[in-house]
Each structure stands twice: as structure tokens, then as C-alpha cells.
Amino acid sequence: MSAESSPKIVIVDESPIRAAILEEGLREAGFTGVVHISEMQSLLARIYALDPDVILIDLENPSRDVLEQMFQVSRAVRRPIAMFVDQSDAASIQASVEAGVSAYIVDGLKKERIKPILDLCISRFNAFAKLQDELDRTKSALEERKVIDRAKGILMKVKGLTEEEAYVLMRSTAMREKKKIGEIAQSILTASELLK
């Protein structure tokens, strides 16, 4: 049985980067049969054609409900499919939902073979979320930097201050008003726009 060698894993994810991170992790762990689906049209037909043992889907994907249909015995596919998460797996469900991923397991694949796949999936999803978070923070820090530089320029021009003095003025104002320096800088830009 192919499931005994390396289970066939399908990743349903519209984010190509996250899917690549997950796919790479699975390959490194020795799971060679990994296929990524990024196109949601005719999702079930694609999945049935691939005939996977495990399906991983991100929780931002509305098509998750489509997968729930696999549990219903239907005319198209009479093969029973069950989800791995049963009563005893509350911790696994919690961890995967919090990480933003869900696993659907086709009947026949042993439970102990699923655990490492799901664990890897959770850790990669968490890693991706952290990366995304860092990226967002870096982006907003960069944005803030730009705003502060522009506000500094305005203060230097209007009030005839040096760069150092302009910065100190913004910082002390921010402290006095209990605001972030970025917010003060933004107010200066807004005010100068209005007063143009």
C-alpha cells in the first residue's frame, strides 16, 4: 500500500510562500509525495483525481467547507473519508486551529503516521505567521521612519531648527502628550498639508 511508504499529501493554500515553506518542511522530513493546489475551482474534483491520504488546508480559505463534504457518502465518491481529529485529539485541534491550519485524513492511514505531519504543519504555519508578523512590523517601522524624517524636515524649515533639535522637539512633545513619536510626526505632516 502506497500509504505505508510515503503518504500522498495535498496542500490547499492560496498563499504560495506559505505552501512552499510547508512543502519544503515535509520533503525534508521524508514526505516525498506532496502536491500543492492553489486554484480553488473544482477543488473536490482535483482532490479526488490526486487521491491523497492527507489534505492540509489553511483556515483563511473559505473552501474548507468544501472539504467537509468529503465526509458525506456521495454518489461521486463512495469511499469513506474520516477526519483524524477525534475525541482524544482535542490538543491537536486546538494547536492546529490556533496555527491556522486544518488536516483532513483519508481513512486507512494510521494515526501515529499522521502526528508528525500535523506537528510539522503546525510548526511551519506558526513560523510563517511569525515571519509575516516580522515583515509587517519591519514595513511599518520603515513607514514610520519615513514619516518622522519628513516631519523633521518640515520643522527644520519652518522653525529654523537643526536636525537634532527637530527630533528632540518631536520626542519631548510625544512624551508630554503620551503619544508615539510617529503619531506626532504624522500630525505635523497633516497640519502642514492643511496649512499649505
Next chain:
Amino acid sequence: MTTPLHIGFIPLVDASALIIAVDKGFAAAEGLDVTLVREVSWSNVRDKLNIGMFDAAHLLAPVAIASSLGLGHVKVPIVAPFNLGLNGNAITVSPALHAAIMAEIDGDALDPMTTALALARVVAKRRKSGADPLTFGMTFPFSTHNYQLRFWMAAGGVDPDEDVRLVVLPPPYMVDSLANGQVDAFCVGAPWNSIAVDLGIGHILHFVSDILVRAAEKVLAVRQSWSEKNPQVVAALTRAAAKAADFIERPENRPEAAQILARPERIGVDAEVIQRTLDGRLKISPDGARRESSRYLLVGREGAGRPDPAQAAWLYAQMVRWGQTPMRPDALRTAMAVFRPDLYDAAMGHSAAAPEASGAIGAFVGPAFDPDDIAGHLAAFKIGHWKP
């Protein structure tokens, strides 16, 4: 002191009472600090409610029952102290299927028996000519939409598992799928039927109220264990939702309610489309034809907010009829116990008049529904996949 709550919802018009309860301050007035979380799938709402990431949720009534029975997923007992809506769905068909049905129709097109019989003739002709079976979209295996479509077509002699294909589609994909021919028809809640009509790619064939006079649609769902630990919070939330429902039902408030609901972080469609749904004045055809119904969607009027266990029994009977679960008396009791009129009454401090048991469902075909005799009830229907 305020109680912080996280409540999940799917952007649909039948989440109105919940959204208005929060955005018009009814929840805050009850001492609740609610964060509404917009979700993309019923599976997510169910799972996040089950594991406690949500304290409460806007949930498909059959999902609350399935979760309490452990069908399709982990067994987590759910209770519903408030019914967020009765009816509200519609069946929309492509212009091609609409024309095919109208060519076969023999009688009043508003009569679901007439359309179901016409559909049966369309299906038979397609089979004869070797055409692919028709495909119908619905929102979830345990959904009112699934059962309503099945109930309707089976009445005309169409077996939903053998003669056509029923597929799950997320509501936001319904309209595209109808436009690109992936499905020939769908049953979904508002606003998606109206959007298909506005785009000129669909005709509303039926309001669900044509098929069932009263059909529980979405409930305010909480975990049973949580409700037992937090009875005051459950009561406060129920009152907030009931007050919001009353607010929405007053016609003079509808424009304001629709504006709030239209916000991108809420339902995120035109206020005008939302108001059409609340008013029950729907454009049903791309040529502009309108249809009015006082029963299209009931948010709070006619005792809609009070959960009716007979509704839960009817939904359980559909699960049995279509082979999702075997008939078991204890399971029926569990299903009925999901709908909690007692919690509603305790919260409101009074008992709203319960509808007559025989008139609770009001299906267009078959005997009056009797929760005490589901086997006898199901025996009255020819098509089904259950074993007595």
C-alpha cells in the same frame, strides 16, 4: 464591570441581530464587551466555538445539532438560547435552467410542487439526451440549504443523490460558480441571491418560505458547558440580541440598520441590497421583476427569536432522511435539547407565545410534522436514504 466576549459570524444578513446588538450598543448596555470576528467558513466557526476561541457564534442551526451529536466532527454539546433568524434563504437558478423549468411548467410557478415536477421533467430529458446531471450548490453538508433543496426536489420525484449533484460552495463563491456554469442553481442566504439577480446571471425561483412556513436558520450558539458556568452572560447576550432583533424589525430603523450592516468589516455589501432582504422586497429576475413576501426573513417578529425544539427535531429528521445519521430516540432528544426556549424565557423574564406544534414547520408537502413520530413522518416521503 464588563465581560469581554469573542463572537464569530459569517457575513450574512441573518447575522443582523448579533451585529446590531454590538454596533448599536445593546450588548454594551447589558455589560458585555463583544468583539465580533468575521469568519470565512462554517468549519472555522464550529471549530473555534468548540475549542473556546469563540465564546459564542452565529451558527447554522444544523451545525449546532451535528456538533452536539458528534456528526462529521468532534462531539461538543452546543446550546442555542436565541434563534437569529427564520427563513431567509432562496433558490436561485441560472437563466438556462430557469428557461428549461419554465418550458416544462404546468401551473403556478410560485408553487414549489409545480416547479419540482417541472424540474423532474428537465432532469429526465437531460438523462435521455445524455447531458450531464444538473449541479446544485449549497453551503454545508449540515445546512438548512442542503435540506431545503433536497426537500423541494424530492417532492417532485428527483432523487438528490442519484439524479443531480449537490455540492458545497462557500457563499462568496456561489455567484461566480453560477456565472461560469460550475453550478446550475444554488440555495443560499442573503445577500447572495440578490447579487446573482443584480448581475443578471440568476433568477430567484423560490423563497424558502414557499417550501417551509417557518424554518429555523441560524442560531446564537454557545457551548453547553460554558452556558452552565456563565448563565448571567448567556442571559445578557440573549437580551441584547432580542433587543437588536426588535430594533431591526421596526421599519423606520431599517435604513440605519442596513447602513451599519453594510460596513466592510460586517457584511460588506450595499446597504440597499441588505434592506431589500430585511424588507422582504426582492428583485427576482434580471428584467427587474420584484416579489414581496412578509415571510422572506424573520429576524425577531412572530416569536422568531425563541428557539423551538420542534425545529431542531425537523432538522434531525432531515439528517436521518438523507442518511447522515441513523434514527435513534436518544439522539432525537439530544438534538431537541440544543434549542433552549427555557434559556430564552429566563433571559427575557417571560415566555413568548410558542407556535402551535403542528404549524411549527408548515412544509408544502407531506403530513404535519410531529416530533414524536419521526419514523412515521419520514415514511410519508418516497425518496430518502434511511432505514427504519
